[in-house]
Amino acid sequence: MSCLAAIATIAMVIALFFLRVQAAALNSSTTVYEGGAPLHDEAAAEFGIALVLAAAMFATAMLAWVDGYKITLAPAEALFRSLDQRLARSDAHLAELEGTHVRLNENQAVAELRIQHLPTERDEALRGVDAFARELQELARTEVAIHLGDPTATSGLDMPLSTTDDVADPTAPTQTEGNRP
Incomplete structure (x- = not known):
């Protein structure tokens, strides 16, 4: 289950990274002012922001995984608690x-x-x-x-x-x- 969650997290971060870069490229090609020449460098500027957001998403996913690991009981501990309650x-x-x-x-x-x-x-x-x-x-x-x-x-x-x-x-x-x- 942890492996599936890690794979899904990686796929989502990569997909959002490419969507962010692609959206910047599309937005930069449509905006042109009269007398100005399009520079088409907005996509390159978005690449750094996309990397920062991807890193933040990975960090958030890792924190969620660690928090879930701390909350989730090990099977042996869950069995011990169940047996302890039955004993009481x-x-x-x-x-x-x-x-x-x-x-x-x-x-x-x-x-x-x-x-x-x-x-x-x-x-x-x-x-x-x-x-x-x-x-x-x-x-x-x-x-x-x-x-x-x-x-x-x-x-x-x-x-x-x-x-x-x-x-x-x-x-x-x-x-x-x-x-x-």
């Missing part, structure tokens, strides 16, 4: 997967710990439910005895309620209404 993406993905792996291991350890403690938690929950059921039974017996006014109406209450007890007052708050210590 792979590292980021690997870090994400490692984080997921650690999180899943922690979740598994927590789940195994919970499974180990399930029997004791179940037993505690059952004891709590049993205690709550007994409390509700006692509360129901008390409410039935208060309603009937007969402490022997329910099993478990063998003492009659006196009228001076606070428990016998139907307007008194019960334990379920939040007056527990």
